[in-house]
Amino acid sequence: MEKAIILSGPSGVGKNTLGDFLLAKFPQLAYSVSATTRKIRTGEKEGKDYYYISVPEFENKIQNNELLEWQEVYEETYYGTLKSELDRIHQQEQFPLLVIDVFGAINVMKNIEIETLTIFIDIVSLEELEKRLTQRGTETAEKVAKRMEKAVVEVREKSAFDVVIVNNDLITAQNELATVVAQFIGAEYSDLKL
Numbered sequence: 278m279e280k281a282i283i284l285s286g287p288s289g290v291g292k293n294t295l296g297d298f299l300l301a302k303f304p305q306l307a308y309s310v311s312a313t314t315r316k317i318r319t320g321e322k323e324g325k326d327y328y329y330i331s332v333p334e335f336e337n338k339i340q341n342n343e344l345l346e347w348q349e350v351y352e353e354t355y356y357g358t359l360k361s362e363l364d365r366i367h368q369q370e371q372f373p374l375l376v377i378d379v380f381g382a383i384n385v386m387k388n389i390e391i392e393t394l395t396i397f398i399d400i401v402s403l404e405e406l407e408k409r410l411t412q413r414g415t416e417t418a419e420k421v422a423k424r425m426e427k428a429v430v431e432v433r434e435k436s437a438f439d440v441v442i443v444n445n446d447l448i449t450a451q452n453e454l455a456t457v458v459a460q461f462i463g464a465e466y467s468d469l470k471l
């Protein structure tokens with residue numbers, strides 16, 4: 278049966294790290310590569326982290342109904358899940374792992390016809406999130422402030438998700454995550470602490 282896993286939460290909460298952990302733990306999963314109009318960052322790879330496209334190309338995909346969901350996550354910066362990615366992964370007999378923003382995840386819940394496991398990675402506190410975003414050093418102070426504003430709105434949506442996991446202690450969060458994912462896909466998982 279076709280299924281998908283959606284991992285979401287505010288920017289800077291550690292969802293990419295947790296997503297990478299799941300991909301390493303479960304070969305049954307494959308990362309759903311999103312399309313974006315933002316610039317490629319140092320260390321990122323086209324087709325691995327994102328498909329980097331122009332705004333007109335993105336708008337074209339919206340018009341052609343090629344996206345399962347899309348969001349203008351930040352001003353003039355679009356992100357979206359390609360329907361073709363999900364098809365590609367299902368054809369490989371794997372489960373797609375979507376690591377996407379909160380409102381995108383909510384739109385997927387409305388649009389998708391297959392069974393999903395939706396996971397919200399919660400912040401410890403707003404102060405801690407600001408510290409993480411600043412330390413990451415990839416955004417300007419102005420962008421950090423915008424992401425903080427967005428996080429306040431996003432945490433209000435967490436009750437729409439199947440599971441909420443607080444990323445305070447990484448090992449604990451990884452264990453909680455792997456346990457629910459293993460159950461969803463019918464895989465074996467033994468606690469990392471054992």
Ligand code: 5GP
Pocket residue numbers: 286287288311312315346347348350356357358359376377378379380381382
């Ligand atoms: P970043 O620019 O830091 O890679 O990502 C910014 C935000 O966009 C993150 O919260 C990330 O999860 C989200 N994002 C990445 N891909 C998608 C997507 O396909 N759809 C939506 N709605 N959000 C996405």
